[in-house]
Amino acid sequence: METLCLAPSPSSLLLTTRHNNQKKNLRHQPCTITAVLTNPAEVISLKPSTPLNPFEKAPHKPFHQTQPLKKVSAESLKYESGFLGAVPDKSGLDKGREGNNNIHDAMSYLTKILTSNVYDVSIESPLDYAPKLSEKLHANLWLKREDLQPVFSFKIRGAYNMMAKLSRQQLARGVICSSAGNHAQGVALSAQKLGCSAVIVMPLTTPKIKWKTVEKLGATVVLIGEWYDEAEAYAQQRAKDEGLIFVHPFDHPDVIAGQGTIGMEIMRQVQSPLHAIFVPVGGGGLIAGIAAYVKRVHPKVKIIGVEAYDANAMALSIHHGKRIMLERAGGFADGIAVKKVGEETFRLCRELIDGVVLVDHDAICASIKDMFEENRSILEPAGAVAIAGAETYCKYYGLKGENVVAITSGANMNFDRLGLVSQLAVGRCE
Incomplete structure (x- = not known):
């Protein structure tokens, strides 16, 4: 299994991506990023022409929210x-x-x-x-x-129930979710069962046991932000940019x-x-x-x-x-x-x-x-x-x-x- 760890410049949002045998498309990250591949050992510097924070490019609107809370x-x-x-x-x-x-x-x-x-x-x-x-x-x-x-969590129920109702065309596009850990595992296992790809966005504070389990289930893991809300904002925006189906953890x-x-x-x-x-x-x-x-x-x-x-x-x-x-x-x-x-x-x-x-x-x-x-x-x-x-x-x-x-x-x-x-x-x- 290959692991890709991304550490952006100090002024940008901290992001770590872990994935299984997949090439990573970095077009959604228009900030200066240093990528270190642990297998094989290699350093790559990526410098896009427009170094903007991804949230400045397309502001995120939280699920169903019509005005600031x-x-x-x-x-x-x-x-x-x-x-x-x-x-x-x-x-x-x-x-x-x-x-x-x-x-x-x-x-x-x-x-x-x-x-x-x-x-x-x-x-x-x-x-x-x-x-x-x-x-x-x-x-x-x-x-x-x-x-x-x-x-080892109830989250599998809701995740699978929603995903099982998706059409074949929707499943073919793949799913994405944000989670502190247990919903992530539910989505990953559901994706494995239903035969679709899954991107799981988790806060940097997520316990290792949780994101490691998600990896073992075959999903792509992205660790970003200190709190869940930052992970959700990223996942919602990426779903919009790449046409993925967002599987909400609760709402x-x-x-x-x-x-x-x-x-x-x-x-x-x-x-x-x-x-x-x-x-x-x-x-x-x-x-x-x-x-x-x-x-x-x-x-x-x-x-x-x-x-x-x-x-x-x-x-x-x-x-x-x-x-x-x-x-x-x-x-x-x-x-x-x-x-x-x-x-x-x-x-x-x-x-x-x-x-x-x-x-x-x-x-x-x-x-x-x-x-x-x-x-x-x-x-x-x-x-x-x-x-x-x-x-x-x-x-x-x-x-x-x-x-x-x-x-x-x-x-x-x-x-x-x-x-x-x-x-x-x-x-x-x-």
Whole structure:
């Protein structure tokens, strides 16, 4: 396998490209770039005649966005861990649109979820009872084991569901996506299954285990930008320039519906009345999909989002009554570290979810430890967020004997992070 590492001049955007046996077309990068091929060892200097930043050439318009989003600090919204905050005001939402209570929209998503094409590549993940944690919490905690999917994350569902609906002509053009890691693996595996090419754009902060796995699945990997939003801007522009199909990680109805099959499975698997389902929230695709199904068939079940204090874009958006952009999103739980949630996902969450619980890094690490002690499985930080939310919520409200579900959404943990996780977890317990 040949690796191409691109290091631009200090004044330009940092970009790294990794690919498998493919020639790289650099026409979309009109800045001075030094390329070092590690196999064979060779240095090439490329100096285009017009050294412009690619984003100056064709400004990017984010997905569905019609006006700039207000920038706010994550620290501007804080409440006690375990408290159910950011409760949506549903009093005046969507009245009269598409009929009373938006019935047409509800049936549309139910149909999409019931007919989603996910099981060609994913499994119906088990709903495991957690006896040790249940005893500790005095409540019955069930774990929806999405960390057991083929790519160790739920993301394969939405990616494949959207891509499987593309025409042969669209697949022949190839796909591109932006991702912090798990969606990337889902798109790469889906492309392999469907026989199309895939370009995966990931932030430079992406754990090595994630982009290495994407490479092994045969996709072309591009590492660019410090945050997801920079990676998305690049991917959207490249899709436009090269005619590629952009597979959104969360803000697309088919992606949302694919993730919604998790809610469908939970309600089929659970045997007793359910108090709440705790869902990790990044861009909002997972919780929107689960809520779109569960709230339509079992409206009394609470759908509770869980975010890290320093990556709380959904809680802040609900708090302000409109989508906002974080000035900075903490990257500890990199799988949910986004600066802004999706337009469609926010619309669904504002209508359907019951609120958001916020947790700190220590609580996330403690839940990783709890999961390990429960069944010797190691979750990534984003994958343990829902457990942390369920634990803090049950303790805060003194929940006794209720049934709650937490989505263990991913297990793509970098080995070199285990030391920090262990240290924070032990400190929490002392």
